[in-house]
Amino acid sequence: MTTFVLVPGFWLGAWAWDAVVAGLRESGHDALALTPLGVGEREAHTGVSTEDQVDDVVARLREQDEPVVLVGHSGAGPVVVAAAERARDEVSALVLVDTGPLPGDVSHLDFVGPERAAHVRRVLADNAGRYPMPSREELGPITAGIDETTFAAVHARSAPVPEGVPCTTARRAERGDPTLPKIVVACIFTAADVREGAAAGAPGFAEMTGPEWSIVELPTGHWPMFSEPRALTDVLVKAGRAGPTAGR
Template structure:
């Protein structure tokens, strides 16, 4: 997706008095997870300190960016996602069968991953709840194919700062499910065991910025307000 996907959330936040800077992550053929980190860092240099929000594949990118620009980030928010360990690619967040499907799809489409259909997302285990047919059709039509480097490479991690507050907005999974995965040591969740982590639930599908924009904006506004 592009920054456009955050239009409704951004509008709500601006009405509430917040400054909002949705970030377009590059879709050039040579784009990688590392180049996406650079995209975020370029914005942080101009607008921080800020609450940094990452959704889906943007979560691991924002985790790495926050570690390189700690003085520019006041809180890190993961919307239906989480961090990944050092240099672990986005594709590894998926079960083995889904990983195989994604790699084959990239190979079949000349080195890019087109956005899956609604039926394909269901097979991958990605929830499209909350999106009506018209909204999903628009999302699918406007989506850009992801370059292989974005999907198959990981971001270089630094050392997570335990003094940086981190919040997971759980949409297609629950806090209880996340706690089970933390206890099991699943790499994408194990890091969330620290005391600086909190959870907020917004039950919907994987795209709350489209299915529940007003609710997501209220939640993010609350996280950004001083304690």
């Protein structure tokens, strides 16, 4: 049996993983889904930064009895990457769902480019320092694979992200650990995109060239836990088999 710890991206809580958690448990594994610090039912925590979210995930990892497969989606990617570096003995494999690592001096807003960053800052200013989930029209093609009813339910249940998360960085180790298996589930980008981005030195792709990295393409929208939960579960189960055989 493998234990999975799952962290959703922006605007989502632990509930976003319900179908995947059910699938993992049906496959004989255990799963713990986390709501990020400062979001949803944990909104009472004010002034939350990316570093605070990393510390929170690390604390939860250290509560586990055995090393886990740590899974981060979208905006949680940089959080789980940093958490795995700080709690290496508690992590057997790292899975990044449609996301990647960021250098320690690059925030989410740095990554998305100046035009998008300016838009997000305007939204934050208009919403008292919180970043609500955009409409489907604003999100565009990345919502592929999710029917209108499901998207409406997700949007209604979504919660704003505190300003400090998209605007701050996560401290990183000087070097990544090559003994930790790292799997990227690529949904709105491809393995070829990763190679091209890495060759260009793009943040988020540049690290994904070491032998510990593997890329699994799952062509769908940016939220495969809603559009392809069974396929995503299968990828995670395979990652769980690979994890304990590598590293420590």
